[in-house]
Amino acid sequence: MEERSFLKPGISLAMLIAGIVMAHANVGWFAGGAPRIAWYIVAFLPVGLGVMKEAWECAMKGDVFSEFMLMSVASIGAFAIGEYPEAVAVMLFYCIGETLQDMAVDRARDNIKSLMEFRPDHASVVTATGIVTKSPDEVAVGDIIEVRPGERVPLDGVLTTPAAALNTAALTGESVPRTIETGGEVLAGMIATDSAVRLRVARPADQSAVARILSMVEEASGRKAPAELFIRKFARVYTPTVIALAALTALVPWLWSLADASFAYDFSTWFYRALIFLVISCPCALVISIPLSYFGGIGAASRKGILFKGGNWLDAVTRLDTVVFDKTGTLTRGKFDVVKVDDKAHEGLLDVVAAMESGSNHPIAKAITEYAGSTGVSVTELKDIPGYGLAAVAGGSRWLAGTLKLLDREGVAYPEELASVPETIVACARDGRYVGHILLADTLKDDAIEAVARLRKSGVGHVEILSGDKQALVDKVADTLKVDKGYGDLLPEDKVKHIEALKHDGRNVAFVGDGINDAPVLALSNVGIAMGGLGADMAVETADVVIQNDSPAKVAAAIRIGRRTRRIVHENIVFAIGIKLLVMVLGLFGMANLWAAVFADVGVALLAVLNATRVFFDKKDSFK
Template sequence: MLNFKGVILQRLTETAMTQTPSIKTQQMQVGGMDCASCALKIEAALGRLAGVVEVSVSAVTERLTVSYDPQQVTEAEIKNRVVSLGYTVVVERAASNLTMDVMVGGMDCPSCVDKILTSLKKLSGVTEASVNFSTGKLRVSYDPQQVNEATLRDHITTLGYTVITPTPKVTDDEDHDHNRGHSHGTGEFNLRAELLPVLLVVALFAVGMIFEEPLHNTPYSLGEYAVFIPAYLLSGWTVLKAAGRNVLRGQVFDENFLMTIATVGAIAIHQLPEAVAVMLFYRVGELFQEYSVGRSRRSIKALLEVRPDTANLKVNGSVKAVSPEAVRVGDIILVKPGEKIPLDGEVLEGNSQVDTSALTGESVPRTVKVGETVLAGMINQTGVLTVGVTKLFGESSIAKILDLVENATSKKAETEKFITRFARYYTPVVVILSLAVALLPPLLIPGATHEEWVYRALILLVISCPCGLVISIPLGYFGGVGGAAKRGILVKGSVFLDALTAVRTVVFDKTGTLTKGVFKVTQIVTKNGFSESELLTLAAKVEAHSSHPVAQSIREAYSQLIDDADVTDYEEIAGHGIRAKVNNQTVLAGNDRLLHRENIDHDTCNVEGTVVHLAVDQRYAGYILIADEIKEDAAQAIRDLKRVGVEQTVMLTGDNKVVAQGVANLLGLDSYVAELLPEGKVEAIEKLLSLSGKGKVVFVGDGINDAPVIARVDIGMAMGGLGSDAAIETADVVIMTDAPSKVAQAIQVARKTRKIVVQNIVLAMVVKGLFIILGIFGVATLWEAVFADVGVALLAILNATRVLK
């Protein structure tokens, strides 16, 4: 199946870049992003590299996607630039490389890490190695054709360390993605451990405030400094250290630098309690921000817990637990009750009920028996199943779904791009404004003191960090994609969520979209002396090589084996039907257009229902009537779309006008266009696009036959079904349940996401703008400014997590 969008994009790229080298796209997992502006730093730093075409960093998934010209910049240079900013990087490798995760014992200092990594990277075949010193975990990506796991273990042991294999059960974030290289490098956030120094600072701060006057009255206020300075260093040491490190790297305008300047300035004007309070409140706010973001990440990762951990592989009569990636096509696996099905396959033995909610969002179990297909991610509920594997894990539906959800933030919405640009200018502008507030009024306003206006400038510095916006908006969009996935709707990026909010026209294909696409022969009408059995036999033989559902229904009605030797000169006539020779008779089978095209005299044109006309040696033989059942939720889907504000619902079909009109009237569609050839659907969509104005047009089809239309329309939706690879690849949005009612749900999720994102933008802008004004006029203090800044960030993050629900 051709990926039409890929072909179109490739042609456009080849035309526009005839003389330019190919662009390579690489994904990397970035560890150590502990604040909202980290993503901005990385994007800005890589954007300055010659040869980097596009870069996107998600602070939520901690994933970097970079497109670059390999003739101008190398992958190593990109990685080194990120590492130079103070982050860890794991490059995601192709599936041909394997990854070994082990715990290393005996590492008692950071130099041990360097020793292990330097030694491993000298080994031939090692493509990537990383060590998390805090957890003792080593991850090595290697080429199994050059080096094996045993050699790697022995190599580590010879350096004087012990090697321990982690248990197969995945319990922490770092182990979550197995061979995909998704180590975050930061470990699990421990709120209790982080709170201990904070509580000590609170105690010191309380002592300082209670005994402020006697401490102040000591010689040179040494008592006051003895209490407040230790409290300041305890609460702000990580901020001070990060600020110093970043300044040395040329990164001035970040929140660490701003908080350092604000609090050091407060100490300089002898506002020690406020300096400690600002740093303390900032640290407490950061802790709760990290905790909230951690909870959000865990909620999002819970969507990905459908990933099977092990597969029970049958080998020589015994069963062995292995990683799903180690299983090959043709292998046989055993799935016990309560276990996740690890790979796509066909049931060879047993029958059971399976829970498909992880894939479709639907809670109703499905019964499977011998010969039926099961998919990775389903949960076996009742019986034992023996399954023959039909796809590698990397090619399974669940792997593609996980990849879609994890990579959703790589296609950023315009709102996200705007906030990224805004944050780059907002902080420097406020810093310059604060300098002006500190320096100009004492020179221009009679009686104005330097101390007073420096204090007001420090307030501006405190509220100049755009953390709330930078982290909450991507988190909101990611939550929207995750929330839709929980409902069985796969959205391939936040850009499509934004587009769904502007939908005014929804166009449906008929067969397989509004109808079940399950055809049954209901009537055989003969003409010119042909019998029903003759007509059915001719139809079944001429349709013997067609995969169309109508052809399948005719063959099922015939229910006899067809000798391929009976059928010769087979020819499909696009949009019309089939011509073939059956036992030396030229047989035509197709729609009414085919009869007119071939000048066949006939007395029946308009038949209500799906119909196949037949002609034998230019003589009309009759027709076969086939029924296609409308989906149960189709009428409700149209009503729901009207309720959410969609102005026009249209159906495009290749069926005749009588059938199309009947379906349109039954469902309450606004209009329909019938008897369309494949290219006719594209022309119809072009007309709708030209009339839509600013509103977006959605086309909902089966994702295979409708690929050209899906590629052309604003938003292409596919009835993906369970395991339809072509649908997942082609469309912008995939409905895994084949239910048309999900279209309105997708629009509702998109609008809820957009509403929450706008709320966060307005909240942050209004509060920060208000406190800038209050700070300039001396109404707000540093205490209130830090409460406002941290409070806004926390509220925005908590608000963003509502999208997942």
């Protein structure tokens, strides 16, 4: 069904209700056969034509016994025995269910942006006459381009300006900006941090890092078949079965009468029973309650800040036995915080460093200045040493603040154990002597530990971390969270291979991430879950489930909502099929007439729909 609004179902519903009212009110012109038939045919067309067209197209492709065919046969059967309202209701219920399902999918997709928006749409090319803005596709290999602070690099290239810090988190997941030396490779998707950089283009746009990752996403998506809802599988068996049984209901008694002359065969009686059988067999309870159950599950999840991109992913999360997290921005905040200040040798160390960093936009500088607050310290002769740190004069002394490489370069001795510290260090020296350091780290989100604990409680037996950060840092986070394994120093291709290996071992894997580098593994995993609050557009678009508030604990909530929805779906399936079979048997023996068939069909459908909405209207905070 391509129609995704309630306009056509609304027209049919209005005409159906009007027809029933006129019939009960004995409206004169409506009592005649032709006007009544014509009225219900017109009511049928808005919802019936599309389904019958789908039935025909499926049949032409070899899928004769689709759910569309079952809807069509049941409707035609109802028309044949004069139950015109039932014929309209069959298609009406089906279309409402399909429309609700489509609306749920659209609601999730409306909250995400286009996959291609991540790719920069322009490049600043340096020419003899100045800077010219071009499309990345128009830039030739060997051209020089400029990238200003805060801008994303549009093409792969080689750095031609002095060493600079670039944010690589979107590509590698590293929380610390990477310092790239002159002549070093700069990849499309990186972000210039605190100074403008120039680079010589090394590859055309269609071969850049972004293009390669996009290609990986496309390939991974193609290898992952979407889960199929129960009703479609069920109809492939159910439809031919009930059609065959209905035909046998009219045919077998006739054959019996040929063998036994004492048996009086009345064609109209048995044909009537066969049509009753068809009407009873119409699975209205299933075709509306199953989509409604998924819609209810999607709605309940949305209220918790979890967006499912379709009911099939509600099914998929229930089968997960392994959850793999990205680290930076997923389990951690994705920003630096000062976690320790070692100033035993100089108590004013923090204030001096904050004063030195006050004019920088670098993430480390921002973290230190925010932590220190107002210092009142003034510095002079401030010098930026790209790739190393800062030098300045404060209180008549020459200060250094930066990486351990800065102290090595200046010949300043420092404790050997600092080299093995996994966190980011701003080492400080005064007048050529080490006086302490500031330790910064990308701290864990408040609910990161709780997220892993809830997954364990939900029955997920295996939890891992994959990251582009240093292995030592990943090990520390893995130990804190008590996950099974943590892997660091990974590129996007490494993450893809790791997920493929887990799936090859028979695991049902969910990957939870937030960056462009996570897009390929989000697409490849059985269920891709993206952090939507601060996550990259590409990750959000590629994922099957989106956590809107970036809370990792919502992953366990998503699993619980999926399981609750599946349980309701199974209840409706068992209930609807059980009642249908009972009334079918009664109908075959003449113990149930058409009114009983209609009552059983509509009543079961109503109860199934009420059950389907339980998950959405549940007031208990059971999905925390």
